[in-house]
Amino acid sequence: MKLTGLQIFKLLPNKNCKECGFQTCLAFAMKLVAKQVRLDACPYVSDEAKAVLGAASAPPIRLVGIGTGEREVKVGEELVLFRHEKAFFHKTAIAVQVDDRLSGDALGARVREAADFSVERAGERLCIDLIAVKELSGEPERFVAAVARVREMCPLPLILISRNPACMRAGLKAAGGTRPLLWGADRDNADELAALAKEAGAPLVAAPGGSIDDLAQFAAELAGRGVDDIILAPSPAGAADRLAAFTLLRRRALSRAAPGTGYPTILSVPGGGYEGAAAAVGGICKYASIVVLETPSPWHYLPLLTLRQGIYTDPQKPLQVNPGVYRIGEAKPESPLLVTTNFSLTYYMVSSEIEASEIPSWLLVVDAEGQSVLTAWAAGKFNPEVIAKAVVAQGLDTRVPHTRLIIPGYVAMMSGDLEDKLPGWNIMVGPQESADIPVYLKEVWTRLGT
Amino acid sequence: MLLPATDVIYYTTIMNNSGASAINTVRIGNTSSEGGTRAFSIEVGGGNCLPFHHFEGTIPHRPVIAWEIPDVRPDDWCDTVKGPYLDFLGDPLRWARCVVDEKGARLICLDLRGARPDRENRSAAQSVELLRSILKSVPVPLIIRGPGPGERQNGVLTACAEAAQGERCLLASAVAEEYKTIVAAAAAYGHLVVAETPIDVNLCKQLNILISDLHFPADRVVIDPLTGGLGYGLEYTYSVMERIRLQALSGDGMMQMPFINFVGPEVWKVKEVKVPEQKEPQWGSRAERGVLWEISTAVALLHAGADLLVMRHPEAIAVVERTIDGLMKKG
Numbered sequence: 001m002k003l004t005g006l007q008i009f010k011l012l013p014n015k016n017c018k019e020c021g022f023q024t025c026l027a028f029a030m031k032l033v034a035k036q037v038r039l040d041a042c043p044y045v046s047d048e049a050k051a052v053l054g055a056a057s058a059p060p061i062r063l064v065g066i067g068t069g070e071r072e073v074k075v076g077e078e079l080v081l082f083r084h085e086k087a088f089f090h091k092t093a094i095a096v097q098v099d100d101r102l103s104g105d106a107l108g109a110r111v112r113e114a115a116d117f118s119v120e121r122a123g124e125r126l127c128i129d130l131i132a133v134k135e136l137s138g139e140p141e142r143f144v145a146a147v148a149r150v151r152e153m154c155p156l157p158l159i160l161i162s163r164n165p166a167c168m169r170a171g172l173k174a175a176g177g178t179r180p181l182l183w184g185a186d187r188d189n190a191d192e193l194a195a196l197a198k199e200a201g202a203p204l205v206a207a208p209g210g211s212i213d214d215l216a217q218f219a220a221e222l223a224g225r226g227v228d229d230i231i232l233a234p235s236p237a238g239a240a241d242r243l244a245a246f247t248l249l250r251r252r253a254l255s256r257a258a259p260g261t262g263y264p265t266i267l268s269v270p271g272g273g274y275e276g277a278a279a280a281v282g283g284i285c286k287y288a289s290i291v292v293l294e295t296p297s298p299w300h301y302l303p304l305l306t307l308r309q310g311i312y313t314d315p316q317k318p319l320q321v322n323p324g325v326y327r328i329g330e331a332k333p334e335s336p337l338l339v340t341t342n343f344s345l346t347y348y349m350v351s352s353e354i355e356a357s358e359i360p361s362w363l364l365v366v367d368a369e370g371q372s373v374l375t376a377w378a379a380g381k382f383n384p385e386v387i388a389k390a391v392v393a394q395g396l397d398t399r400v401p402h403t404r405l406i407i408p409g410y411v412a413m414m415s416g417d418l419e420d421k422l423p424g425w426n427i428m429v430g431p432q433e434s435a436d437i438p439v440y441l442k443e444v445w446t447r448l449g450t
Numbered sequence: 451m452l453l454p455a456t457d458v459i460y461y462t463t464i465m466n467n468s469g470a471s472a473i474n475t476v477r478i479g480n481t482s483s484e485g486g487t488r489a490f491s492i493e494v495g496g497g498n499c500l501p502f503h504h505f506e507g508t509i510p511h512r513p514v515i516a517w518e519i520p521d522v523r524p525d526d527w528c529d530t531v532k533g534p535y536l537d538f539l540g541d542p543l544r545w546a547r548c549v550v551d552e553k554g555a556r557l558i559c560l561d562l563r564g565a566r567p568d569r570e571n572r573s574a575a576q577s578v579e580l581l582r583s584i585l586k587s588v589p590v591p592l593i594i595r596g597p598g599p600g601e602r603q604n605g606v607l608t609a610c611a612e613a614a615q616g617e618r619c620l621l622a623s624a625v626a627e628e629y630k631t632i633v634a635a636a637a638a639y640g641h642l643v644v645a646e647t648p649i650d651v652n653l654c655k656q657l658n659i660l661i662s663d664l665h666f667p668a669d670r671v672v673i674d675p676l677t678g679g680l681g682y683g684l685e686y687t688y689s690v691m692e693r694i695r696l697q698a699l700s701g702d703g704m705m706q707m708p709f710i711n712f713v714g715p716e717v718w719k720v721k722e723v724k725v726p727e728q729k730e731p732q733w734g735s736r737a738e739r740g741v742l743w744e745i746s747t748a749v750a751l752l753h754a755g756a757d758l759l760v761m762r763h764p765e766a767i768a769v770v771e772r773t774i775d776g777l778m779k780k781g
Contacts, residue, residue, distance in 0.1 A: 082696070084689040119732055121681070239776030243753075244505045274769040277742055281749040282773075285688075299734025302722065303680060303746045310685035311750075345683050352721050372683065374648040374676075432598075435526075435719040 005033040011049035061253045064203050064229045064264050066181045067157020073129045075289035076264035087314040092284045095130035095292040100137045100146035115154035117301045122344055126305035132292050135162035140170035147174040165192035194225045203229035212245050220260030230263045246287040264289030272297050284308050319344035320370035325394050329360030336361045336445045338406040341368035341376045349434040357438035366390040373408045384414050388421035406430040471701045472498035474669040476708050479591025480618040489589035494757040495708035501755045502777040512778045515767050516557040516593050516760045517549045518714045522564030528718045530737045531762045546588045559593040559760045565606045566597040574609040581610050595622040604631040611635035626657050633666050646674040649686045651693050658704045673707045679716035680747040691754035711751045714762030717744045741766045
């Protein structure tokens with residue numbers, strides 16, 4: 001809930017004492033709305049006003065940190081239901097689960113595979129965020145051994161999964177002050193787990209089972225016991241239920257009307273293979289703050305992390321690369337010159353296809369405000385004027401004396417105009433799809449004999 | 451206690467859909483009682499809520515997957531998706547029969563890519579001949595995808611529309627620069643059209659209006675918002691679909707068409723499905739990576755509102771069908 005200036009004004013002392021630096025309380029209230037001043041600039045503000053304004057200024061979904069230091073994972077603090085309304089902010093954290101019945105080698109291999117996974121994509125390093133250690137043995141010693149092994153092997157923050165307070169206490173000790181996420185509290189163990197979480201300053205998963213109303217009520221009770229960092233674990237019966245539970249929790253949290261819902265959420269995806277991946281996709285799209293892959297195959301990682309990267313980009317700010325001339329391979333003055341827009345995905349597709357062709361080339365990237373070729377063309381951002389200007393500005397007539405420019409097939413219609421604007425240049429129409437670039441370069445360019 | 455320094459707007463849309471607005475129900479295929487020869491027809495759309503929101507609306511029809519059948523040998527297809535079809539590459543008729551008889555396909559998408567001048571340059575007559583034989587021996591409803599914008603598209607699709615008169619096929623695609631011929635053919639011979647626009651809410655609505663200005667019924671139009679594959683613009687398609695769907699549900703009649711996403715063609719051309727394991731060991735098994743790339747793209751689009759998915763790999767299709775079962779509460 002966002003308060004208006006007038007609503008804030010009513011909560012102020014209305015003394016017009018000017019001690020805040022403003023002429024009137026109303027003027028101060030307006031500055032508060034614009035977030036240009038802090039409430040504590042008013043020496044006379046009441047506790048009631050502090051409480052109300054504090055609640056209104058807190059994010060609708062709490063930001064919860066797991067782990068410590070550089071690899072700390074932060075989830076929550078989302079503000080919208082649909083990414084186009086603003087953006088999603090704290091990426092769905094991806095956790096890979098191991099259990100304490102695994103042999104040391106099997107556990108080690110799984111952890112190594114997850115922790116070592118790292119791929120660079122669109123200028124970002126894609127990695128697994130968390131390791132979840134599940135207690136299935138019922139024996140605190142085994143759980144401790146598994147937790148210790150994982151810690152020894154990788155620096156990723158942990159999720160400790162056990163309903164058994166004795167095991168959890170032991171596991172938490174083995175985690176040694178690294179603020180693992182404790183999963184989780186239910187109606188039977190709430191007292192002990194809440195005490196453990198508070199003592200360790202660790203976040204706690206609320207997992208009482210039942211409906212999301214039961215879940216919210218239970219989370220509110222945990223908060224009442226002094227647990228601040230809570231993660232909600234709905235227990236859906238199937239895919240449709242999962243979507244309903246996570247959607248309703250997000251909605252209620254954003255409406256701020258339902259106590260106990262303003263927390264991040266966690267989804268456990270049982271099963272490996274394709275089905276597990278499909279469920280994880282649903283979780284990433286629709287409101288899971290953390291997705292735990294119970295039995296992942298390593299080939300899950302790349303598509304899921306790629307999806308997460310896309311869904312969590314800021315839709316108002318398309319990923320852009322810097323305009324300019326890019327040299328791909330050992331391009332020489334006689335190498336082909338292609339042009340495209342500065343939308344990063346367009347750039348990555350085109351450049352990767354040129355690389356695949358193994359024909360060194362120049363790629364002119366023009367500033368089309370980060371739009372793809374077709375979109376930019378439709379919006380008038382990728383037209384003969386823009387391209388001609390870039391060619392001249394980059395001095396390409398001397399850098400590539402053959403003065404041949406390959407334009408994307410989708411904008412073939414502009415080739416005549418472009419030739420008019422670039423006297424002396426020969427405009428060649430390349431393929432529509434970047435996937436066809438290798439064939440084009442091999443067949444058309446090589447045939448030119450340049 | 452202080453107010454956050456950044457200008458955070460708690461901006462959110464809480465849907466309060468009364469159920470007054472729904473997506474159009476589009477029926478593909480005519481049975482004999484409807485003037486065609488299909489064994490059954492397929493309905494998509496009709497929902498009055500966001501995708502799979504059974505808790506606040508009704509969703510009468512499940513999303514449907516169409517199996518992509520190329521008219522000529524798809525030499526450019528990635529080997530891992532050609533694999534399951536090795537017996538029929540270049541024999542679209544047997545290919546179509548197999549997916550219908552053995553894989554349970556209920557909808558096929560005949561891709562007339564061979565008519566492209568830069569490919570096999572097949573004539574409209576050749577396309578028609580193939581279409582006639584498929585109509586004769588394959589009983590399911592049909593999507594007919596032309597060779598792509600241009601004169602060839604109009605010639606091929608018009609000839610096919612005439613040859614398939616009364617079958618209520620879905621013709622793909624009408625685009626803003628060139629929609630009249632295809633819409634006229636669909637109107638004259640009793641078909642449906644796909645209205646394709648490049649990932650843009652306003653252009654989408656504009657084309658739908660242009661088509662409706664030709665007095666073509668809105669319930670015979672399907673929106674292609676243009677599909678980006680996973681890692682290649684999927685999130686743009688995803689958000690444009692969500693925006694279109696929200697507008698549709700809030701009462702905009704020019705946005706209430708179901709969606710079609712051409713998933714297969716987008717997914718199977720990207721680097722990630724092609725690069726061999728030796729080159730990128732971390733990416734995992736290439737065969738499985740490709741299938742998963744298609745599944746992930748399709749499932750994300752289902753959550754954004756996809757009603758028709760055109761797909762390639764039988765395993766990916768099977769998994770997405772089961773995912774739809776689950777989302778329709780049947781699994």
